[in-house]
Amino acid sequence: MRYRAQIVVSLKDGLLDPQGKAVEGSLPALGWTNVSGVRVGRYVQLDLEADGADAAEDQVRRMAERLLSNPVIETFDVVDISERNGA
Amino acid sequence: MRYRAQIVVSLKDGLLDPQGKAVEGSLPALGWTNVSGVRVGRYVQLDLEADGADAAEDQVRRMAERLLSNPVIETFDVVDISERNGA
Amino acid sequence: MSELPRIGVVTFPGSLDDRDALRAVAFMGGEGVPLWHADRDLAGVDAVILPGGFSYGDYLRCGAIARFAPVMEEVAAFADAGGLVVGICNGFQILCEAGLLPGALVRNRQLRFVCRWVHIRVETSISPLTGDLVAGEVLRVPVKHGEGRFVATDEQLARIEGEGFVVFRYCGDDGALGDEHTPNGASNAIAGIRNEAGNVVGLMPHPEHAVDPDVGATGGQPLFASLLSSALARVAP
Amino acid sequence: MTEPLHRALGLTDDELASIRSTLGREPNRDELAMYAAMWSEHCSYKSSKVYLRSLPTQGPRILVGPGQDAGAVDVGDGLAAVFKMESHSHPSAIEPYQGAATGVGGIVRDVVAMGARPIAILDPLRFGPLSDDRNRWLLEGVVAGIGGYGNCIGVPTVGGELQFARPHAANPTVNVMCVGVAPAERLVTSAREVREGSVLVLFGAATGRDGIGGVSVLASRTIEDGADETRPSVQIGDPFAEKLLIEASLELVDRGLLEGLQDLGGAGITCAVSESAARAGLGAEIDLDAVPLRERGLEPFEILTSESQERMLAVVAPDRVDEVRAVCERWGLPAVVVGRLVDGGALRVRIRGTTVAEVSARSLADEGPEYARPREPPEAQDDLLNDDPTFATVTTSPEDAFVTVLSSPNIAGKQWVWEQYDSIVQGGTVRGPGGDAALVRIEGTLRALALSSDGKGRFGLLDPYLGAAHAVAESARNVACTGATPLAITNCLNFGNPERPEVMWQFAESVRGIADACRALETPVTGGNVSFYNESGDSAIWPTAMIGMLGVIEDYRLAVSQAFGPGSWIYLAGETFPELGGSEFGEAVLGVVGGRPPALDLERERALHLLLVHAAGTGMLQSGHDCAEGGLAMALAESAIAGGTGFAVTIPGDEPPHIGMFSESASRAVLSVDPSRATELEDAAAGLGVPLARLGETGGPRIVFDGVFEMTVEEAGAIHENAIPMLLAG
Numbered sequence A, B: 001m002r003y004r005a006q007i008v009v010s011l012k013d014g015l016l017d018p019q020g021k022a023v024e025g026s027l028p029a030l031g032w033t034n035v036s037g038v039r040v041g042r043y044v045q046l047d048l049e050a051d052g053a054d055a056a057e058d059q060v061r062r063m064a065e066r067l068l069s070n071p072v073i074e075t076f077d078v079v080d081i082s083e084r085n086g087a
Numbered sequence C: 001m002s003e004l005p006r007i008g009v010v011t012f013p014g015s016l017d018d019r020d021a022l023r024a025v026a027f028m029g030g031e032g033v034p035l036w037h038a039d040r041d042l043a044g045v046d047a048v049i050l051p052g053g054f055s056y057g058d059y060l061r062c063g064a065i066a067r068f069a070p071v072m073e074e075v076a077a078f079a080d081a082g083g084l085v086v087g088i089c090n091g092f093q094i095l096c097e098a099g100l101l102p103g104a105l106v107r108n109r110q111l112r113f114v115c116r117w118v119h120i121r122v123e124t125s126i127s128p129l130t131g132d133l134v135a136g137e138v139l140r141v142p143v144k145h146g147e148g149r150f151v152a153t154d155e156q157l158a159r160i161e162g163e164g165f166v167v168f169r170y171c172g173d174d175g176a177l178g179d180e181h182t183p184n185g186a187s188n189a190i191a192g193i194r195n196e197a198g199n200v201v202g203l204m205p206h207p208e209h210a211v212d213p214d215v216g217a218t219g220g221q222p223l224f225a226s227l228l229s230s231a232l233a234r235v236a237p
Numbered sequence D: 001m002t003e004p005l006h007r008a009l010g011l012t013d014d015e016l017a018s019i020r021s022t023l024g025r026e027p028n029r030d031e032l033a034m035y036a037a038m039w040s041e042h043c044s045y046k047s048s049k050v051y052l053r054s055l056p057t058q059g060p061r062i063l064v065g066p067g068q069d070a071g072a073v074d075v076g077d078g079l080a081a082v083f084k085m086e087s088h089s090h091p092s093a094i095e096p097y098q099g100a101a102t103g104v105g106g107i108v109r110d111v112v113a114m115g116a117r118p119i120a121i122l123d124p125l126r127f128g129p130l131s132d133d134r135n136r137w138l139l140e141g142v143v144a145g146i147g148g149y150g151n152c153i154g155v156p157t158v159g160g161e162l163q164f165a166r167p168h169a170a171n172p173t174v175n176v177m178c179v180g181v182a183p184a185e186r187l188v189t190s191a192r193e194v195r196e197g198s199v200l201v202l203f204g205a206a207t208g209r210d211g212i213g214g215v216s217v218l219a220s221r222t223i224e225d226g227a228d229e230t231r232p233s234v235q236i237g238d239p240f241a242e243k244l245l246i247e248a249s250l251e252l253v254d255r256g257l258l259e260g261l262q263d264l265g266g267a268g269i270t271c272a273v274s275e276s277a278a279r280a281g282l283g284a285e286i287d288l289d290a291v292p293l294r295e296r297g298l299e300p301f302e303i304l305t306s307e308s309q310e311r312m313l314a315v316v317a318p319d320r321v322d323e324v325r326a327v328c329e330r331w332g333l334p335a336v337v338v339g340r341l342v343d344g345g346a347l348r349v350r351i352r353g354t355t356v357a358e359v360s361a362r363s364l365a366d367e368g369p370e371y372a373r374p375r376e377p378p379e380a381q382d383d384l385l386n387d388d389p390t391f392a393t394v395t396t397s398p399e400d401a402f403v404t405v406l407s408s409p410n411i412a413g414k415q416w417v418w419e420q421y422d423s424i425v426q427g428g429t430v431r432g433p434g435g436d437a438a439l440v441r442i443e444g445t446l447r448a449l450a451l452s453s454d455g456k457g458r459f460g461l462l463d464p465y466l467g468a469a470h471a472v473a474e475s476a477r478n479v480a481c482t483g484a485t486p487l488a489i490t491n492c493l494n495f496g497n498p499e500r501p502e503v504m505w506q507f508a509e510s511v512r513g514i515a516d517a518c519r520a521l522e523t524p525v526t527g528g529n530v531s532f533y534n535e536s537g538d539s540a541i542w543p544t545a546m547i548g549m550l551g552v553i554e555d556y557r558l559a560v561s562q563a564f565g566p567g568s569w570i571y572l573a574g575e576t577f578p579e580l581g582g583s584e585f586g587e588a589v590l591g592v593v594g595g596r597p598p599a600l601d602l603e604r605e606r607a608l609h610l611l612l613v614h615a616a617g618t619g620m621l622q623s624g625h626d627c628a629e630g631g632l633a634m635a636l637a638e639s640a641i642a643g644g645t646g647f648a649v650t651i652p653g654d655e656p657p658h659i660g661m662f663s664e665s666a667s668r669a670v671l672s673v674d675p676s677r678a679t680e681l682e683d684a685a686a687g688l689g690v691p692l693a694r695l696g697e698t699g700g701p702r703i704v705f706d707g708v709f710e711m712t713v714e715e716a717g718a719i720h721e722n723a724i725p726m727l728l729a730g
């Protein structure tokens, strides 16, 4: 079966997030003074063939560990895996 | 109340996504030949004070339109807004 | 008239080639006027350059944050009134983000920063940089960017091409187009474009780094010469 | 088993004992953390000090020698060139992009802390073979990180080195050199008048849990054991914040608002404060409540040793503090008063009104331990020397050997690397990457700084003394080839575990080699950095003394390039001996890393430099190029490729061609002159006692080794340029 997986890769908590810092710093000038804790990460979407959601999730996790993230500074989260009929 | 919003910004479908292609291209060498349609986007998480989820969502959309995404090349999706009690 | 054309160069936090642009203006016989991102004031200059660099680190998207700087309101008003505005590299990205030019600049196709001398072909005389040049002239200038691949929606691109808004294309030393000459994979080898009125131009290459023969080729000289004469020609709005 | 805290922090029992006796009591854990950070190998140089003292550091043009943030050289017109090299190998081995990026940030702050504007970066690198995809990942990440940071702060990267060797696979070597310029009288050195009561202002980024113990753990323990706890110590660089920090710092210096300026690097606030105080012969009081934090709940010892990037500490007269604040604010940087200098030598740390640490500033900064560790040559050393390719029987044809060496990644073109670097920003780059040395002009003058970085890993393995001396000689030769006079060096000494006698022997020999070469070439040492523990298990990296040479050319319009033009006569200056020991030919063609490295006669070397500078200054030369890795054949090929012009030469000497083509004899350069200037060059060479042999002529589209083989310049150029991209394509 065909699955679509969505993975979010973000910097480990506690690490400086320059992008988030820059976005947060620019918001007040745009009139938004009520925002905090901005963090910017990477979003990866991919399709894969697998027999069963478990197999799919298992592979996605291994891909995320080896290729999509560097465990030294990043954590990842498989936010969704769902079957895609057809296309 | 305090809300946490999660926004995903991705390149428009028509646009070449070299990052996605690079990831896809490196998978077979690692033994994963069953993956396709890799797209890489941006993930933004932020906290904001608002009276009510609708107000929060409304502001998040406006921030996404004005700052977090560029309509010429990107689309955005507010994947989640949920209340955060306390810190 | 003996008065020198006064060319403003805006410094944003993270601008890098602002000094180089001021130096190039002076080298070509103009008066460079430093402008500051936080000031709502263009000091009555005859033309404005948004220089290269990494404004606000180019975090999020190149130019996405700089476009909201106070000075940009003035630049937009200046442009609407017909004032000459030139965006170089990061400046080009800022103009696109601000909607003063169509399209956008995204990650190079090869996913790597590229610093290299290239050739560009002038496509039109209608722009603040090409008034003294004719279409077809080939210039040698450097590029240095990680996100210089020009893209636009199909409608935008059709209009840009249809109405001749393309000012520069990457090419070979003989002016021939070809993928191998395009350092970033830009649509239609586009290196620079203008707005409809023809008073705003943006380009990825760095003409300000190509005026002094002691440090390289001089393909930027005719572009700055054009800018200075257009600036002299028109009464600043 | 839980080991005692001091050991967990990298302090030995003896070190703890001496801390006890200085304090006259038990140190508390905050004090222990401060000592651990300051007395780490990285900060205290405890294993290397005794040797580094033997380096020549004096000279008529030396303004600031070792011991400051960076060294400074008088380059005329009252201007000083400030430069230093540093290693960021350990973090780069586990997070190549951020590890290398923060390496750039750190060395740039060292130069800024002297009050100089950074105008150039060089990045000598070593990796394992590109056949391994982890090594490709490391190279791609490190280069992207150096570019990502350097490009974003607007300092051109104008040179470096890239070499490959298996022992560098687990431990890549990432060194970064930064060069700056400042008016000599405005240099911010400890010589400045710093008074009791002066205020300590911390400005720049907020402080987080970055690289806590990073120095003492990351840099003082080998990757292997406890890779896991070292991991969180990698930091994320913020080049945008650094750019603002540079501009703010230089504005503070220009406006004369500072008594002192310190970057915060290894050991963070503890290091910056204790050094500022110790240098002034004073103590200090600091209040940790004032330090802006990035997250809640940092413990005192974390704030004290955090290595959060993009921060600076200014020493300011009390009546200037408001002006300092205003400048920082204009650049969008938080600036807070964290303390002041006080009489007596004590560094007192307060938080929430209570004193958490009280130690002698000098004991932290200057009275760290010092070891004369045992040293002895590895047993296998003689076998290595005896396995000499010079005497091997060679079946490979000269043409095949030529192609093999030309496409070896050590020799091949490095444009894949330097095209990812902005080498022209600031508008001063007269000669960027690709030549023997880069030339960066000094604004408002006709002078240019000539910069080259060189290390000789193979030679170093076979004979650390010669390896280091050759590195000094080659970097000076690279500079002289452009017509510039070599003036001074900085260095980064990359070695394995100093607790092993073989490594300590390699280190001592290397320092001896640098000292002798720098004395003979009159290029004193202005500073440097030592990186130990570059090993996993018992396989250390090749002993690599990386040399950063700085020279000056009086008129950059007379600078010489390596590119051939048509119609010139080609000369080889210097003499070729049968010396294939440790050569590229040996490794690439015969698969042998062994033999005796070429001999080095420093008097001959110096004579060659004098000839090169004289010949360039009188405009004799069409081209000049260092003849080193890959020998005469490669020097000729590189000049042909650079100029798109061929040549025809006869290899001198009666040995088999591969000796004359690939021997790496020292003190040689390939020169080309217009025939009308030939006798002039010959006379000059004779006058200086430099052997000079005419090899042939330039011109045409072909590379021709008479009676040996020929190929087109175009073909050779393609091989040279495509080698590394092809290896990276896997």
Ligand SMILES: Nc1ncnc2c1ncn2[C@@H]1O[C@H](COP(=O)(O)OP(=O)(O)O)[C@@H](O)[C@H]1O
Residues within 6 Å of the ligand: D122, D123, D124, D125, D157, D158, D159, D160, D161, D162, D410, D411, D414, D417, D418, D432, D433, D434, D435, D436, D437, D438, D452, D453, D454, D478, D626, D628, D629
């Ligand atoms: N990592 C690098 N970064 C920037 N430039 C580099 C790098 N590696 C090599 N180069 C440049 O490539 C050219 C050739 O390098 P190298 O072979 O070490 O020169 P040489 O043998 O004359 O010392 C030099 O100009 C050098 O600055």
Ligand SMILES: [Mg+2]
Residues within 6 Å of the ligand: D161, D453, D454, D455, D474
């Ligand atoms: Mg070299």
